[in-house]
Amino acid sequence: MPLMPVTDSMFLLVETREHPMHVGGLQLFRKPEGADGNYLRDLRRSMLDSDNMRSVFRRRPSRPVNTLGHVSWSTDAELELDYHFRHSALPQPGRIRELLELTSRWHSTLLDRHRPLWETHLIEGLQDGRFAVYTKVHHALMDGVSALRHLQGTLSDDPDDLDCPPPWGTRQATSTHNGKAPSSFLETAGKTFGQVAGIAPAAAKVAREAFREHTLTLPMQAPKTMLNVPIGGARRFAAQSWSLDRVKAIATAAGVSRNDVVLAMCSGALRDYLIEQSALPDAPLIAMVPVSLRRKADAGEASGNNIGALLCNLGTDLTDPALRLAAVHTSMRNGKKLFSELTPLQTLLLSGVNVAQLGVSPLPGVVNNTRPPFNLVISNVPGPRKQMYWNGATLDGIYPASVLLDGQALNITLTSNGDNLDFGITGCRRSVPHLQRILTHLDTALAELEGASGVR
């Protein structure tokens, strides 16, 4: 029974029924040419028959009930694949809307701690003939970035490659005995931090306190908004793709980075959404933006432990989309690092997308009485540059679903995927009403940026 690193067990310890600690990914596929009526049945059967499983997907907590102190992993010898891999269907009329509603429900329920902490749904019934796969993994197994990379690793850029593993499998024989992806920065953080802090509650406490102290010296002050409130257990998930070329064109015309354009899209969408909700604050929203600090040369191999976080002024107080883009660009260029006053170890631990959020979480009263350190996380995760396939099926989109916490009721995570940017928006179902409106506003914001930068 190997002991868990503190960065694993932390996520089990802080999880409550209102704060499920899993990340998710929704993949949308087009069936191969000539697929017959039995295609999904055969696909499901072949996946059930496969014995390809990354060892991390066999792990379950040895003591499922919350305990203080160390927690260890067990390997589930009798894993019931039929339980983890589920067959599901959309009700009529089988639009993306029904798919997102179902994904929202799945993303709201807790994983069973008596079993390995993951579920995969194979989803039929889309009216356009496509199918979808939703995979949910506990944060104690993988952080969101690692989970996305893991899913991407099961795909192929060859439409004729019919040897792709199931979503819980692996291509690399060597990693069968290595639970975590080498790219997981949390793993590294866990090992290091474990040496220092020793036990999980202490780790969580240090993380919180480090964060709270430093809210006093943050370089920017985030306004209190409807997004920074205590949250309930139910989630809403929305997702959509936009053409990368459109974003590129704006970036080139305006002389900014693509990520600046993405952030300005989010800014415009959040502004419109908050106006619609009569909840736009006077001060600009502040986003926490995880950024890779890797040098170009390392791009192929994600070393993982050079990820930092910037605070970005989204300029949501500005009416002109061009001025908002300029505000974002300036803010990102100036690179005010959130954790500049912390030690390298603290930076490493706190700069993970979701680890950082722990800082603002479960201390009673904190959410209501203090200003948030930032208003939301906007995370842009690099993905494959080519069109990807899964056993002949064409990947149309891969949409990340994230963890929320008290005080952080909305998360926007996107990933590049071939010619597209795939946005996944996760919100507290009660605090963020009509979440799907943000998709419409993102679309509007992109068009406005095109207009403002003269590309359309």
Added chain:
Amino acid sequence: MPLMPVTDSMFLLVETREHPMHVGGLQLFRKPEGADGNYLRDLRRSMLDSDNMRSVFRRRPSRPVNTLGHVSWSTDAELELDYHFRHSALPQPGRIRELLELTSRWHSTLLDRHRPLWETHLIEGLQDGRFAVYTKVHHALMDGVSALRHLQGTLSDDPDDLDCPPPWGTRQATSTHNGKAPSSFLETAGKTFGQVAGIAPAAAKVAREAFREHTLTLPMQAPKTMLNVPIGGARRFAAQSWSLDRVKAIATAAGVSRNDVVLAMCSGALRDYLIEQSALPDAPLIAMVPVSLRRKADAGEASGNNIGALLCNLGTDLTDPALRLAAVHTSMRNGKKLFSELTPLQTLLLSGVNVAQLGVSPLPGVVNNTRPPFNLVISNVPGPRKQMYWNGATLDGIYPASVLLDGQALNITLTSNGDNLDFGITGCRRSVPHLQRILTHLDTALAELEGASGVR
């Protein structure tokens, strides 16, 4: 903010992620003659538009997080009906098997305490053209018997009656302002016991201790079996109907009650199942059987507070089905009352199906080290004698899904419904493998009893 009776709040306090405290009902319907392709869509729309809602379905805990001491109810002013009333579909091939698998999943997940504690699924995609409705209600709102009666109360014996309320509605205008059904014996128990014990944790403690003491003086000793183990969070649900006439014929031929025949069916099925699992104990299984102590004259009006519990020797050690039936009959006739040594108040509180189960639950060590007071609950709830309809749709079956607890990994609850007996079997997904085999064994056991009593 009315304070909850202790018998309500008790179910919130003892609920954990491994022990969800909700009851469920799965209803199976045939569409009316001439229903067109839009039937379910129109049905769903009319239910969403209905403002008929029993007030109990608007209640949510004022403080969703577990707290000691009193808990009060709030009324949810902004109830999001679209959240509670869900549209779902079966994957291909849309057999009863897929319906039960989906029901198993729904019965395994916790209700969101930030909202009124119920969910209803309208389910399409059955290959035979029928549709289903699964409704899940927290035990803090209704016990299982009350929930079944509530659902039955939304039906009509007139196929032309198109004014049936939705599953969360009511026919009686008066009960709109009265959360609980008058028939809820728990309500009565709660009021009475509340006066004595005052606060919820004390109530739970008294219930447990009273129960444990009296396990020493139980009239029969139940063997330790695979059904009496700590349970996990996931559930498996199985359901099937059998003809009431077949049971009646055996009862008449053998000179026993219908309930004796039902218990003997369960006995034969449990014996076969445990043999299959190489887990049949030498000593006979003991079932806890809730029975109504009402006189015939009261049958129309359920007064509720005259429900007791018998311990029934199921005779699972006997190979001959006729001898098993005789053993059950003798055991039930001798009427060894489980709680005969308790005060009337204790009897009342402890004799509820699930309240009684609390007694064997969450004290660490109890499950592993002591013999169970009984092996499982088998509950036979009287239902409508006529064929029932719901807005023109024919009710084919109504199957109860129950609460499980540590030490009680299996529950069989059945209800009479027109010409049928509808069995719902709820099991811990890990402890009770191949639960659906019990359906096959019930079928075999019924046929064997027919053979043994000479009716076939």
